[in-house]
Amino acid sequence: MRFFWVFLLLPALAWAQVGDVGVGDSSNLTGELSLNPQSHSSTEGDFRVIFPGGCGKLVTKVPAEDLPEVDGEPAIRVVYTFCDRYQKKGEGCSVASYFNVTGPDGGYPEPSQVLDRVIKALSILDAAVKKEVPLRKELADGSIIEGIDVYAAPDVGVATVWVRGLIYEGDIYILTAWNDSGNLWNDEDYAMFFNSFLPGAE
Secondary structure, X not given: OOOOOOOOOOOOOOOOOHHHOOOOOOOOOOOOOOOOXXXXXXXXXXXXXXXXXXXXXXXXXXXXXXXXXXXXXXXXXXXXXXXXXXXXXXXXEEEEEEEOOOOOOOOOOOHHHHHHHHHHHHHHOOOEEEEEEEEEEEOOOOOEEEEEEEEEEOOOOOOEEEEEEEEEOOEEEEEEEEEOOOOOOOOHHHHHHHHHOEEOOO
């Protein structure tokens, strides 16, 4: 199925909760912090990805949200996996997995549902859209994953934000990276994070 992506071309709105992209505090975690990129396979989030160096301490959470119910079960299940890079505020990345999402006709979700979640991510990080690029990739099994890359930044300061919204069958994935010091879009570690992402845990 080929989707038509309508670009955002608008500033972010300030109404989402921080947990919507998994931004949080990993500074109180124990254990060794990996300085090297780390492959991560998430059974909860049903994905695999390579996190940048400094993201060895990951947090996974499944928030209890007030979601519509179907037969007594939440219609949508959400899993957030994130890290504060080097356990410092102001830089990190996250993957938000949304399962059992359906479109208005009851089929697969539509691009507008991905864009809504991208806007939430931008609003949390107080960033406005600077550039957008549609994505489409055929996976090894012949299935298609597609979506949009959004490069964003606040109107003031040097911070940069990168958000990738993806649809894969009935699931939506929102990958987000942020850096208060800027230079995020050309960072090879973050490019590896985004480009290594695949749906399905190993």
